[in-house]
Amino acid sequence: MKNNREIFNIVVVGHVDHGKSTVIGRLLYDTKSLTEGAIERVKRISKEKGKPFEYAYLLDAFEEEQKQGITIDTTQLQFHTAKRDYVIIDAPGHKEFLKNMISGAANAEAALLIIDAQEGIQEQSKRHGYILSLLGIQKVYVLVNKMDLIQYSEEKFNAIKLEMNEFLNNLHVYPLKYIPVSAFFGENLTFCSEKMAWYKGEPLLTAIDLFEKDKGLQEKPLRFPIQDVYKFDNRRIIAGRIETGSLRVGDEITISPTNKVTKIKTIEYWAERDRTERVQAPMAVGITVADEFFNQRGEVIAHSDNIPLIADVFRANIFWMGKNALIKNKEYKLKLVTQAVECEIQSINKVIDATTLGAIDDAKAVKTNDVAEVTIRTKKKICFDEFKNNQITGRFVIVDGYDVSGGGIISGLVMSARSASTFSKQAMQMVISCFDEYYYILSEGIVKRSKGKPHTFCIGDVIPSVGVTYEYPPDFDVVDIQTKLIAQIRKSKLYDIVTFAAYQYSGIPLLDSNGLVLRVDNDADFSQFIGELASFEEVGLAEFPNKWFDFAKFRQIRYLKTSKSLNIEYHI
Numbered sequence: 001m002k003n004n005r006e007i008f009n010i011v012v013v014g015h016v017d018h019g020k021s022t023v024i025g026r027l028l029y030d031t032k033s034l035t036e037g038a039i040e041r042v043k044r045i046s047k048e049k050g051k052p053f054e055y056a057y058l059l060d061a062f063e064e065e066q067k068q069g070i071t072i073d074t075t076q077l078q079f080h081t082a083k084r085d086y087v088i089i090d091a092p093g094h095k096e097f098l099k100n101m102i103s104g105a106a107n108a109e110a111a112l113l114i115i116d117a118q119e120g121i122q123e124q125s126k127r128h129g130y131i132l133s134l135l136g137i138q139k140v141y142v143l144v145n146k147m148d149l150i151q152y153s154e155e156k157f158n159a160i161k162l163e164m165n166e167f168l169n170n171l172h173v174y175p176l177k178y179i180p181v182s183a184f185f186g187e188n189l190t191f192c193s194e195k196m197a198w199y200k201g202e203p204l205l206t207a208i209d210l211f212e213k214d215k216g217l218q219e220k221p222l223r224f225p226i227q228d229v230y231k232f233d234n235r236r237i238i239a240g241r242i243e244t245g246s247l248r249v250g251d252e253i254t255i256s257p258t259n260k261v262t263k264i265k266t267i268e269y270w271a272e273r274d275r276t277e278r279v280q281a282p283m284a285v286g287i288t289v290a291d292e293f294f295n296q297r298g299e300v301i302a303h304s305d306n307i308p309l310i311a312d313v314f315r316a317n318i319f320w321m322g323k324n325a326l327i328k329n330k331e332y333k334l335k336l337v338t339q340a341v342e343c344e345i346q347s348i349n350k351v352i353d354a355t356t357l358g359a360i361d362d363a364k365a366v367k368t369n370d371v372a373e374v375t376i377r378t379k380k381k382i383c384f385d386e387f388k389n390n391q392i393t394g395r396f397v398i399v400d401g402y403d404v405s406g407g408g409i410i411s412g413l414v415m416s417a418r419s420a421s422t423f424s425k426q427a428m429q430m431v432i433s434c435f436d437e438y439y440y441i442l443s444e445g446i447v448k449r450s451k452g453k454p455h456t457f458c459i460g461d462v463i464p465s466v467g468v469t470y471e472y473p474p475d476f477d478v479v480d481i482q483t484k485l486i487a488q489i490r491k492s493k494l495y496d497i498v499t500f501a502a503y504q505y506s507g508i509p510l511l512d513s514n515g516l517v518l519r520v521d522n523d524a525d526f527s528q529f530i531g532e533l534a535s536f537e538e539v540g541l542a543e544f545p546n547k548w549f550d551f552a553k554f555r556q557i558r559y560l561k562t563s564k565s566l567n568i569e570y571h572i
């Protein structure tokens with residue numbers, strides 16, 4: 001028995017025949033997760049059919065074995081590396097996958113999106129990209145497979161990478177890596193391919209070990225929904241289950257949505273041996289608080305420095321299973337942890353047929369087994385989190401009459417239209433242009449900057465580190481000379497935002513908010529930069545940026561014939 005090994009769930013998606021089964025078969029084979037029997041059987045079948053050994057058949061053999069209960073008793077595919085165990089979330093059909101993901105039956109933490117290098121990006125590849133965005137899967141590698149069929153060409157790989165990246169970025173999916181592979185020949189899977197010496201990244205098996213595991217339930221911010229309040233002696237005991245995070249006696253808490261602030265007085269216990277000062281998810285507990293407000297079921301307790309979102313209008317993605325179609329302006333009940341509230345669909349923004357993934361324009365209703373992007377209005381304010389930040393308080397069900405008819409995940413608040421991208425940490429906001437693209441327009445003879453789709457990046461969000469005209473390293477800091485704030489990017493995620501005063505130069509690249517590199521190598525340089533910044537602000541000379549900023553380190557300017565194609569949004 002392997003105990004306490006980390007388990008990581010991955011889903012593999014891609015257009016049919018682009019190589020999903022072959023990639024999975026190879027991963028199982030190369031990590032020795034298959035029995036000799038299965039391999040022998042595939043060899044025999046291949047020989048009988050007069051065909052070369054197909055890794056894709058391994059998958060069938062493996063699944064067959066599992067069905068017969070020979071190996072393990074789950075239907076999931078598993079393999080392991082030295083670091084951890086992997087479970088490949090089966091996506092036999094999009095419908096099941098979407099339903100399972102939205103309802104919480106499955107949880108893919110990361111995705112491999114496979115594209116055939118020769119066939120290039122197909123409509124299905126784009127739809128799969130859209131699904132990742134719909135489900136808020138942020139950890140994505142794109143595998144450009146069958147590189148052997150395009151003679152391992154770096155140029156063609158780059159062309160696919162640029163096209164797919166532009167498309168995915170528009171959907172706010174920012175792949176962490178693009179890996180050129182030939183699953184059939186095992187190139188760039190377990191070892192670095194000599195045939196693609198131009199590729200400087202890791203082979204697939206090394207790269208998947210680099211996916212960062214989500215924080216465990218206990219490490220997330222405290223979310224303690226109230227189930228009931230009991231009167232006991234003279235005390236009012238608040239009971240419920242801690243969904244995420246932990247709390248201890250003396251902690252300052254806020255009870256939302258009314259945002260009453262108080263302190264934890266006691267954690268109740270039945271027997272002396274259960275006495276504790278600290279409890280954590282997923283424990284069911286009873287507590288008392290210092291101020292006896294009128295607390296009730298449905299309210300959510302959080303630490304005051306990190307409370308949930310509170311709103312009565314929000315955006316969500318829904319999987320609908322109801323007998324009757326989901327329609328606008330009808331009363332439904334929405335249940336989210338212990339909250340139950342009347343709601344209605346304010347708008348149906350997009351409907352997707354879950355079997356074909358085709359988009360249905362102008363849908364007036366969401367039919368059984370459709371997926372939809374909707375805006376929901378609740379009768380009173382409720383507390384929740386975005387699904388990508390908290391999968392428990394970001395998920396709800398919709399009840400139609402007496403039947404649970406749909407499941408949904410919250411994608412965010414309804415924001416007024418924004419014109420600029422920002423890095424954001426509560427009140428700290430930095431307007432950024434480092435994800436804009438620069439093009440030299442041949443027909444006009446000038447350089448133009450193309451703005452990315454405006455987006456707010458919050459702490460923990462993956463940022464687009466690869467663009468058409470830039471490529472940033474996984475770790476860097478972004479200096480905003482307007483607000484005097486510095487954003488820290490670690491492992492391609494927004495890690496923190498600090499003030500100049502609180503900043504410690506640590507040797508990693510420093511960029512300005514346009515993505516230009518600061519010529520700073522040490523603490524002394526950084527202090528000098530800050531010093532000169534003050535005088536530059538007074539006179540506004542070009543000398544200052546010319547001295548300190550280097551455009552070309554991570555950026556380049558690409559040629560475009562005309563500027564017509566800039567800023568095009570793809571509509572599925």
Ligand code: GDP
Binds near residue numbers: 018022146149
């Ligand atoms: P799926 O439908 O996405 O699961 O695709 P499969 O894994 O079944 O692969 C479809 C076909 O492409 C099979 O005949 C594979 O042998 C072939 N194939 C997969 N990977 C490669 C590759 O790297 N190079 C070449 N030349 N063929 C491949």
